[in-house]
Amino acid sequence: MAIAERIDCMECGGTAYLAQPIGPEDDFEPGDSVVYLCGECAQRWDVVVDEDDLIDD
Ligand SMILES: [Zn+2]
Numbered sequence: 577m578a579i580a581e582r583i584d585c586m587e588c589g590g591t592a593y594l595a596q597p598i599g600p601e602d603d604f605e606p607g608d609s610v611v612y613l614c615g616e617c618a619q620r621w622d623v624v625v626d627e628d629d630l631i632d633d
Pocket residue numbers: 585586587588589590591614615616617618619
């Protein structure tokens with residue numbers, strides 16, 4: 577399963593990008609935690625992955 581590389585920033589409405597590099601080999605499961613950083617307001621988002629976040633690839 578893959579995960580979104582960017583999410584909407586809930587603080588400013590900008591785009592937050594995954595703070596860690598991920599490759600095609602990376603596999604995420606519900607319960608894993610990932611960090612996104614907003615490119616506009618620099619807000620950090622710690623996100624616990626749940627099934628809704630996973631992209632079927
Ligand atoms: Zn933001």
